[in-house]
Amino acid sequence: GVAPLGAVPLQKEHQQQFQLMEAAYYHMPHPSDTERIRTYLPRNPCNTPSYYIQAPLFNSDTPEFYQRLGTETLFFVFYYMEGTKAQYLAAKALKKQSWRFHTKYMMWFQRHEEPKIINEEYEQGTYIYFDYEKWGQRKKEGFTFEYKYLEDRDLN
Amino acid sequence: DRAPMGPTVHIHNGILQVRAPNYEDPPGLVEKTDFLLREWINIYNSQHQGRDSTKAFSIFVHQMNVHGILKTDDLITRFFRLSTQLCVETVYRALLDKSNANMTLIRPKCYHTLDAFVRLVSLLVKHSGDANNTTTKIHLLNKVLGIVAGCLLQDHDTRTVDFQQMPYQRIFTMLFLELNAPEPILEAINLHVLTAYCHTFHILRPSKAAGFCYAWLELISHRVFIGRMLATTPQQKCWSLYAQLLVDLFRYLAPFLRNAELAKPVTMLYKGTLRVLLVLLHDFPEFLCDYYYGFCDVIPPNCIQMRNLILSAFPRTMRLPDPFIPNLKVDMLPEISYAPRINTNISLTISPAQFKKDLDSYLKARAPVTFLSELRSNLQISNEPGVRYNISLMNALVLYVGTQAIAYIRNKGLTPSMSTIAHSAHMDIFQNLTVDLDTEGRYLFFNAMANQLRYPNSHTHYFSCTFLYLFAEANTEVIQEQITRNPTYKFWQHQFVHCAPEIEKLFESVARSCFVKTS
Numbered sequence: 001g002v003a004p005l006g007a008v009p010l011q012k013e014h015q016q017q018f019q020l021m022e023a024a025y026y027h028m029p030h031p032s033d034t035e036r037i038r039t040y041l042p043r044n045p046c047n048t049p050s051y052y053i054q055a056p057l058f059n060s061d062t063p064e065f066y067q068r069l070g071t072e073t074l075f076f077v078f079y080y081m082e083g084t085k086a087q088y089l090a091a092k093a094l095k096k097q098s099w100r101f102h103t104k105y106m107m108w109f110q111r112h113e114e115p116k117i118i119n120e121e122y123e124q125g126t127y128i129y130f131d132y133e134k135w136g137q138r139k140k141e142g143f144t145f146e147y148k149y150l151e152d153r154d155l156n
Numbered sequence: 157d158r159a160p161m162g163p164t165v166h167i168h169n170g171i172l173q174v175r176a177p178n179y180e181d182p183p184g185l186v187e188k189t190d191f192l193l194r195e196w197i198n199i200y201n202s203q204h205q206g207r208d209s210t211k212a213f214s215i216f217v218h219q220m221n222v223h224g225i226l227k228t229d230d231l232i233t234r235f236f237r238l239s240t241q242l243c244v245e246t247v248y249r250a251l252l253d254k255s256n257a258n259m260t261l262i263r264p265k266c267y268h269t270l271d272a273f274v275r276l277v278s279l280l281v282k283h284s285g286d287a288n289n290t291t292t293k294i295h296l297l298n299k300v301l302g303i304v305a306g307c308l309l310q311d312h313d314t315r316t317v318d319f320q321q322m323p324y325q326r327i328f329t330m331l332f333l334e335l336n337a338p339e340p341i342l343e344a345i346n347l348h349v350l351t352a353y354c355h356t357f358h359i360l361r362p363s364k365a366a367g368f369c370y371a372w373l374e375l376i377s378h379r380v381f382i383g384r385m386l387a388t389t390p391q392q393k394c395w396s397l398y399a400q401l402l403v404d405l406f407r408y409l410a411p412f413l414r415n416a417e418l419a420k421p422v423t424m425l426y427k428g429t430l431r432v433l434l435v436l437l438h439d440f441p442e443f444l445c446d447y448y449y450g451f452c453d454v455i456p457p458n459c460i461q462m463r464n465l466i467l468s469a470f471p472r473t474m475r476l477p478d479p480f481i482p483n484l485k486v487d488m489l490p491e492i493s494y495a496p497r498i499n500t501n502i503s504l505t506i507s508p509a510q511f512k513k514d515l516d517s518y519l520k521a522r523a524p525v526t527f528l529s530e531l532r533s534n535l536q537i538s539n540e541p542g543v544r545y546n547i548s549l550m551n552a553l554v555l556y557v558g559t560q561a562i563a564y565i566r567n568k569g570l571t572p573s574m575s576t577i578a579h580s581a582h583m584d585i586f587q588n589l590t591v592d593l594d595t596e597g598r599y600l601f602f603n604a605m606a607n608q609l610r611y612p613n614s615h616t617h618y619f620s621c622t623f624l625y626l627f628a629e630a631n632t633e634v635i636q637e638q639i640t641r642n643p644t645y646k647f648w649q650h651q652f653v654h655c656a657p658e659i660e661k662l663f664e665s666v667a668r669s670c671f672v673k674t675s
Contacts, residue, residue, distance in 0.1 A: 003416040003458050004599060006542040014411045018421070020366035023317035025421040029371050030263060033322050034329045034378065037267050 040080040061085065066093035071137075075108065075130050099130075101151035107132065109145060122146045164355045166295050170302020171359070173233055174310055181234055188223050189238040193273070195219070200272035213279045236277070236300050240307045240327070243273045247323040263322075270326045278334035282341055294348045297335070301356040304328070312365045321371035328353075328375055336380060347393060350384055354397040361404035362425075369408070369425055376401045377432045386440045396499060399447040405429060406454045406462075414456035433465040444469035448610070449500045453551050457603045470611030477612070486620070487573065491612035495562070498555075505552035515553070519560055522581040528588045535597065545600050554604035555615075557582050562618050572618045577625060590626050590635055598638055 010018065032043045048054065059065055066074065066089040077090035091101070099108040108130045115125035126141045173179065199212045220226050225235050247266045277300055285292030308324045335342055335349045342349075357376055362369035375381065376398075385394040409429065412422045436444055444451075448466050455462050470476060474491065477484060486492065506512045511534050518527040535553070537546045561582035562572055570576045577583060589601045608619040623639060630636050 003414060005414065005456075005458065005596060007415040007417070008411075008540075008542050010411060010415075017363065017366035017408075018412070018419070020312075020316065020319070021362075021369055021425070022419070022421045023319070024321060024367045024370055025424060027320060027322070028424075029321060029325055029374050032263055032267075033326050033371075034374060037264055037271065039264075042264060 036083055039082070061089070063089055063092055066090055067096060069093065071097070071099075071130075075132065078108075079132050100145070102129075102145065102149050103151050104149045105129075109143075112139060115145075121148075164298075164359075166298030167302035167305065167352065167355055167359065170233070170299045170304075171306035171309070172302075174237055174303055174306030179234075181238070182231075185231070185234060186238055188225065189235050190242060192216075192220060192223060192225070192235075193239050193242055196276050197269055197272040200275055201268050209275055209279065213276075213283075216276075217283075232296075233299060233303065236303045237307065239273055239276075240304055243269050243327075244307065244311065244323045248320060251320060251322070266323065267326065270323055271330055274327055274330040274334060277331055281335070282339075287341060288344075290345050290348065293341075293345055294352070297345075297349065298352050301352055305356050305359055308360060308368065309365060312367050316367070319367040321368050324368065325371035325375060328356075329378060332378070333380060336384060346384070347389060350389065350394050351397065353381070354385075354394070354401065357401055358404060361401075362408035363404070366408075370428070373405065373425065373428050373432070376405070377428070377435070382435070382439075386436075386443055392443075395443055395446065398443070399450060399499070402432075402447075403450055403454055406451060410454060410456050413459050413462075416458060430462065430465070433462065437465050437469050441469040442471050445471060445611070446497050446499050448607070449498050449502070449551075449555065452607045453500075453548055457547070457600060463607070467607065467610050474611060486612070486617060487571075489612050492614055492617040493571070494613055495559070496610070496613040496615055502552045502556050502559075505548055506556060507549070515556075518585075519557070519564075519581045522584065528584060528592075531585065531588055532592050532597065535593075541596065544594075544596050547600055550597075550600050551604045551607070553585075554601065555608065557585050558605075558608065558615060558618055558622070562614055572614070572621055574621055574625060577618065577621050583622070583625070586622060586626060587629065590630065595634075595638070598635070602639060 030043075031045065032038070035043075057065075066077075069077075069090075071094070074090040074094050077086050078094070081087050081090075094101075094108055097110075099110045101107075102109055109127045110129070112126040112128050115123040117124040122144050124142065124144045126139065127143045127145065128137055128139055130136075131138050196216055199216065200209055217226070220235075225231055246269045250262050250266050253262070281293050281297045281300070284296045304324060304327055312319045332349075332353060336346070357372065360368060360372060362372055365372070382398075385398040386392075406429075409422070409426060412418070413426065418426060433444075444466050448469070451466050452463055455466075457463075477489065503512065506515065514527055518524075535545050535550055538544055561577065561580065564580065564582065565572050565576050568576075590598065593601055602623075605619050605623060608615045609623075610616050627636055627639050630639075
């Protein structure tokens with residue numbers, strides 16, 4: 001840097017300020033300090049070699065990007081990144097792939113075939129669902145999906 | 157400092173509550189608060205709560221009532237103070253516990269406590285008074301912000317180098333996010349929330365709490381905060397408040413930056429400041445345009461990069477002409493007849509009042525000549541090299557005389573040009589400053605003029621003519637050299653220049669054009 005006006009020694013007040021700032025420098029704010037708690041994937045910053053990508057891919061926070069992700073990835077994002085934009089985008093992508101969320105079982109269901117019964121209150125048939133405890137897709141025959149448990153908010 | 161009145165009265169009351177030398181709490185209140193707070197933290201963190209803990213909250217309010225906390229304003233305030241202190245202590249205990257080596261586990265623990273407290277505050281603010289009673293809610297919020305600020309200052313002053321920013325930063329951020337949720341009750345008080353936060357941040361500015369400066373910068377540059385302050389609030393109602401916070405930041409940095417020897421802690425804060433400025437330049441150029449004067453007034457003249465970020469801002473609706481078009485007729489640009497907006501009262505900055513009076517009468521009568529000969533002594537404040545001049549007065553004088561000159565020329569039915577700016581009281585002053593000042597003074601004077609060279613507007617045009625005129629009329633080569641050394645031309649050496657290909661191209665062509673001239 002240049003100091004065309006010449007250096008001027010710091011006044012006592014500024015020296016004191018510098019001391020306090022220097023102390024604060026050694027306990028800087030952490031990225032997680034200003035974020036909602038991440039229960040499952042807390043931030044854990046560490047130095048990674050520069051030849052690994054350092055920033056997420058361009059446009060990776062768009063609905064189009066989420067639609068290209070695998071179903072299992074979407075389920076992972078949905079269950080492990082609660083309350084984030086990522087979760088919202090994952091839910092949106094799952095809905096687009098005809099998955100429906102069951103608010104009582106807290107699991108995603110997809111029709112395996114046309115339901116045997118459809119009426120005002122429910123539909124019944126064979127469904128594929130994602131079991132987040134066993135972490136895999138399962139099939140359920142003769143399942144009754146009551147519409148009162150259907151999560152049908154418009155995600156737009 | 158602002159006297160504790162007006163909108164900030166409740167913040168100041170909150171601070172006073174904490175900072176009063178001997179506040180004695182009624183017997184048992186500490187224990188009651190401790191008990192209630194623990195209870196709330198448990199409820200908040202236990203499963204199966206309503207999404208925003210509303211149900212648990214009404215039960216909890218009942219409990220607070222039973223314990224008499226809500227009986228008086230004074231008791232409520234004390235409850236908040238004690239709660240803040242208890243939360244902060246919990247955080248200190250966790251952070252200092254050396255047996256707990258894994259920091260990724262400690263922080264969430266702290267967050268559990270702090271977030272619970274924040275939710276309690278936001279619910280109390282939201283539900284205080286009737287749904288439509290905004291006054292009660294705002295008073296309570298101001299009071300709480302004042303209490304947290306008071307606790308921070310107290311903690312900062314007593315622990316000095318052991319002070320931790322984290323608990324306060326988290327309380328401020330999380331409470332801000334909660335209060336900006338999309339709910340009608342909160343939307344009705346949003347402007348007040350923003351105002352309260354700005355006042356609080358101003359009170360906690362780095363020169364008052366240097367140990368909080370990094371968290372403070374993060375707070376004022378938080379994306380939601382900037383968005384609310386500069387974008388979402390209609391009629392730019394929060395712009396001046398936000399400008400004040402940036403001025404606080406620049407003022408704090410100034411003594412460290414002017415010596416150009418940047419220690420690591422300063423470099424860190426400086427880099428953060430540049431990033432904020434880049435964001436503002438990209439997203440809110442009109443904001444930087446409107447407040448450039450106040451910013452450049454407090455940024456040391458040697459901070460070229462910082463000032464260039466501010467001075468290169470121009471309104472997004474404007475299309476800048478390519479400055480390298482041969483025979484570009486600047487005089488023909490329609491924009492140069494419009495004055496830029498300036499949100500600083502410059503004539504108030506010109507003091508003492510007698511000097512302002514003499515200045516105005518000289519501009520009117522072009523006499524007496526003694527005004528010119530005394531000009532230098534009016535600007536000079538010491539004989540110490542490096543701090544000889546009152547820079548703010550110099551800046552104000554230059555801009556004031558310039559705007560008066562433009563008005564004077566217009567009144568005659570003319571427009572500023574190389575010939576119309578000459579031979580006037582205004583040019584007398586500028587020529588006198590050019591000749592009569594020493595190197596330091598002239599440097600500051602030219603800087604004050606260069607600060608007006610921005611996007612096409614009447615000031616840019618007038619001052620560029622004035623620069624060229626002074627250059628042509630200069631009687632010594634020293635003056636010409638000093639004009640050419642103008643820092644604006646060192647632009648391309650800096651990193652931000654390379655941030656966008658168009659900008660880089662622009663500077664490459666500046667470099668090329670300079671090369672052509674010298675070879």
